[in-house]
Amino acid sequence: MANMLSGGEIVIRALKDAGVKNVWGYPGGAALHIYDALHRQDDVYHLLVRHEQAAVHAADGFSRSTGEVGTALVTSGPGATNAITGIATAYMDSIPLVVISGQVPMAKIGQDAFQETDMVGVSRPIVKHSFLVTRTEDIAETIAKAYYIAATGRPGPVVVDIPKDITDPSYKVPYKWPENIKMRSYQPTNKGHRGQVKRAVKTLLEAKRPVIYAGGGIILDNASEYLTQLAQQLNCPVTNTLMGLGGYPATDRQSLGMLGMHGTYEANTAMHHADVIFAVGARFDDRVTNDLDKFCPHATIIHVDVDPTSISKNINAHIPVVGTCTAVLKEMLSIAEQLELKPDAEAIKDWWQQIDQWREDQGIYTATRYEPSSGAVIKPQDVIKALYKVTDGEAFVTSDVGQHQMFAAQYYLFDKPRRWINSGGLGTMGFGLPAAMGVQLAHPDAAVACVTGEGSIQMCIQELSTCNQHNLPIKIINLNNSALGMVRQWQDMNYSSRYSQSLYEDSLPDFVALAEAYGHVGIKVTRFEDLEEKMRECFELKDRLVFMDICVDQSEHVYPMQMPGGSMRDLWLSKTERT
Amino acid sequence: MKRIISILLENESGALSRVVGLFAQRGYNIDTLTVAPTDDDTLSRLTLTTQGDDQMTEQMVKQLHKLIDTIKVVHLTEDLHIECELMLVKIKVADNDARAEISRSVEIFRGHIVDMTASTYTVQLAGDSDKLDAFIDAVREVGIMEVVRSGVSGISRGDKFLRV
Numbered sequence: 001m002a003n004m005l006s007g008g009e010i011v012i013r014a015l016k017d018a019g020v021k022n023v024w025g026y027p028g029g030a031a032l033h034i035y036d037a038l039h040r041q042d043d044v045y046h047l048l049v050r051h052e053q054a055a056v057h058a059a060d061g062f063s064r065s066t067g068e069v070g071t072a073l074v075t076s077g078p079g080a081t082n083a084i085t086g087i088a089t090a091y092m093d094s095i096p097l098v099v100i101s102g103q104v105p106m107a108k109i110g111q112d113a114f115q116e117t118d119m120v121g122v123s124r125p126i127v128k129h130s131f132l133v134t135r136t137e138d139i140a141e142t143i144a145k146a147y148y149i150a151a152t153g154r155p156g157p158v159v160v161d162i163p164k165d166i167t168d169p170s171y172k173v174p175y176k177w178p179e180n181i182k183m184r185s186y187q188p189t190n191k192g193h194r195g196q197v198k199r200a201v202k203t204l205l206e207a208k209r210p211v212i213y214a215g216g217g218i219i220l221d222n223a224s225e226y227l228t229q230l231a232q233q234l235n236c237p238v239t240n241t242l243m244g245l246g247g248y249p250a251t252d253r254q255s256l257g258m259l260g261m262h263g264t265y266e267a268n269t270a271m272h273h274a275d276v277i278f279a280v281g282a283r284f285d286d287r288v289t290n291d292l293d294k295f296c297p298h299a300t301i302i303h304v305d306v307d308p309t310s311i312s313k314n315i316n317a318h319i320p321v322v323g324t325c326t327a328v329l330k331e332m333l334s335i336a337e338q339l340e341l342k343p344d345a346e347a348i349k350d351w352w353q354q355i356d357q358w359r360e361d362q363g364i365y366t367a368t369r370y371e372p373s374s375g376a377v378i379k380p381q382d383v384i385k386a387l388y389k390v391t392d393g394e395a396f397v398t399s400d401v402g403q404h405q406m407f408a409a410q411y412y413l414f415d416k417p418r419r420w421i422n423s424g425g426l427g428t429m430g431f432g433l434p435a436a437m438g439v440q441l442a443h444p445d446a447a448v449a450c451v452t453g454e455g456s457i458q459m460c461i462q463e464l465s466t467c468n469q470h471n472l473p474i475k476i477i478n479l480n481n482s483a484l485g486m487v488r489q490w491q492d493m494n495y496s497s498r499y500s501q502s503l504y505e506d507s508l509p510d511f512v513a514l515a516e517a518y519g520h521v522g523i524k525v526t527r528f529e530d531l532e533e534k535m536r537e538c539f540e541l542k543d544r545l546v547f548m549d550i551c552v553d554q555s556e557h558v559y560p561m562q563m564p565g566g567s568m569r570d571l572w573l574s575k576t577e578r579t
Numbered sequence: 580m581k582r583i584i585s586i587l588l589e590n591e592s593g594a595l596s597r598v599v600g601l602f603a604q605r606g607y608n609i610d611t612l613t614v615a616p617t618d619d620d621t622l623s624r625l626t627l628t629t630q631g632d633d634q635m636t637e638q639m640v641k642q643l644h645k646l647i648d649t650i651k652v653v654h655l656t657e658d659l660h661i662e663c664e665l666m667l668v669k670i671k672v673a674d675n676d677a678r679a680e681i682s683r684s685v686e687i688f689r690g691h692i693v694d695m696t697a698s699t700y701t702v703q704l705a706g707d708s709d710k711l712d713a714f715i716d717a718v719r720e721v722g723i724m725e726v727v728r729s730g731v732s733g734i735s736r737g738d739k740f741l742r743v
């Protein structure tokens with residue numbers, strides 16, 4: 001019989017049929033039948049990582065930079081639990097992943113068997129869905145469902161837990177890949193309610209001080225083009241969330257940059273004064289809104305999101321629209337065309353005059369928020385400016401979590417979607433390097449920079465070995481301030497500069513030597529006048545991973561910063577100035 | 580305020596734990612929970628009661644909808660509905676007076692004595708939760724040994740129904 005396959009073979013064959021080209025993973029007892037099947041084929045390429053957390057982050061980075069579903073494969077017990085941080089990271093940012101975990105044999109489940117962890121139970125609150133497969137015959141269909149669920153509606157990670165015995169090579173069953181997946185209990189909404197969409201368009205057209213607040217949903221749903229078109233037709237200012245950067249071109253005049261805790265003065269102030277806020281693919285996160293009671297007091301709120309639970313969860317929406325960003329924006333464009341209504345040109349002109357004034361006074365690139373770099377004092381902001389210049393704004397930039405992440409978000413101007421890759425929701429230190437591996441795999445010829453800090457990079461530093469094995473020429477831009485900088489900043493602001501456990505007492509490794517030990521190139525920068533030149537050197541080494549260890553000013557803070565308990569526009573602008 | 584939420588979900592392992600998890604991870608308590616297969620045994624009908632304000636209930640209903648295994652969700656207390664709960668109570672009946680008093684109460688509350696020994700009566704009673712509470716109050720003095728309540732089952736009044 002032609003199509004008789006073992007469970008292990010079915011897993012790999014189903015991945016192929018799901019369109020999967022690469023899998024990040026790490027073998028172990030319960031996954032060995034699957035790993036053996038993997039070894040006997042060439043369709044699915046496997047990349048061995050050095051820690052399962054990195055496998056999931058790499059699959060995640062791959063997905064964020066391509067829009068495809070990422071795939072990770074791990075063993076039971078410790079393999080599965082190591083994957084948890086990666087899964088939670090993807091869940092918070094709605095990234096489509098399928099994580100396949102080996103499990104102890106069916107007969108041993110529940111017996112505290114060697115390397116047994118209830119993976120479905122442990123992962124339950126951080127997955128979109130999960131499956132425990134109990135029969136070899138069900139593997140193909142379950143994997144098909146997993147990819148379907150991960151990619152549709154509001155995307156997210158799906159766990160498929162597969163007991164070892166059902167992948168046994170001695171038991172073979174006919175293989176069939178289901179071409180169509182239909183689930184009576186899962187039918188995601190796509191198009192918005194037409195009446196509501198029409199109300200949304202009218203409200204936006206009648207606005208005198210409108211702001212478009214666009215989130216990660218724009219990126220996930222590939223809706224940038226429609227967002228840009230609508231914003232430009234209306235001459236409406238656009239602000240992007242941390243997750244939405246690149247969803248609207250940052251160098252365009254209508255872009256106000258990022259909003260929220262470390263957002264720009266002009267974005268946060270415009271939000272506060274807006275009479276209509278059009279939120280699309282965003283979720284009114286607490287890092288955006290500041291105090292909910294003081295949030296945008298004058299605004300009528302239009303909220304478009306594919307996930308009904310996001311609507312009116314934190315902020316009541318006056319015009320809720322459930323639907324995908326692309327479907328709703330397209331419909332809005334067509335309705336706007338049919339309506340006679342035009343935006344109030346006079347009012348919008350005044351609004352722009354006001355915004356331009358704010359931008360001129362306090363914009364990220366127009367105001368001076370920090371002392372200039374000179375000699376041995378390199379300001380972290382200037383490192384990002386140099387990175388932007390040297391890469392012509394065209395790099396894929398992944399980031400870790402901390403001050404360096406906020407500086408990157410503020411100073412690197414993303415004109416395209418899927419170029420800015422960071423853990424926004426969970427804020428996972430250790431995300432940057434493995435995510436960059438996924439990005440570099442997907443875009444082998446592109447410049448991929450991982451902006452990190454000496455704290456974060458050490459949380460997944462072992463992946464330097466993976467990069468060596470798989471030839472991933474990532475450029476690591478380490479903003480080394482010899483401190484858990486973001487923690488230190490909060491300690492300066494709220495704890496009278498008592499630096500509890502945010503300093504390392506001269507215990508940091510020699511990162512250049514470390515990079516070299518892993519077979520890579522290390523470059524150290526200690527003086528500002530060398531920065532740009534060394535950065536160029538770094539990016540000219542196209543085929544090598546380069547670790548740039550850049551000593552930056554430890555005392556620098558990220559500004560603007562919203563004041564706790566305030567409205568959106570209540571900001572610290574520098575260490576001494578506030579609004 | 581007491582809320583009754585009714586759910587039609589896939590009769591599969593793990594489905595119930597996801598429903599319960601939604602409440603537990605937010606620190607909300609489920610006061611009662613009943614679940615059983617419907618006439619179509621691939622489907623379970625679940626009714627739960629919880630306490631909460633309008634906003635919390637609306638959010639929970641949406642969250643329940645979002646679970647992949649749920650097919651339909653209704654907030655029954657939002658509209659006219661029928662609720663019913665089953666209770667079994669074992670009562671100590673030490674003497675004839677006690678037996679007579681229990682028999683009388685069972686009659687008034689339209690229950691049944693479904694088992695008896697020389698010293699106990701087991702009473703079965705169905706109805707809304709207030710009625711069951713009232714029965715417990717009425718016989719408390721005589722001596723309750725054990726109370727088993729099924730939790731509320733609910734269905735909407737009129738033409739509306741929950742079906743695939």
Ligand SMILES: Cc1ncc(C[n+]2csc(CCOP(=O)(O)OP(=O)(O)O)c2C)c(N)n1
Nearest residue numbers: 402403404429453454455456483484485486
């Ligand atoms: C896994 C994890 N642990 C702890 C934190 C809390 N945290 C947020 S930023 C930060 C400091 C990061 O230091 P570093 O990577 O050096 O970046 P810097 O802020 O100095 O630029 C810490 C500890 C976190 N986000 N993730």
Ligand SMILES: [Mg+2]
Nearest residue numbers: 453454483485
């Ligand atoms: Mg640091």
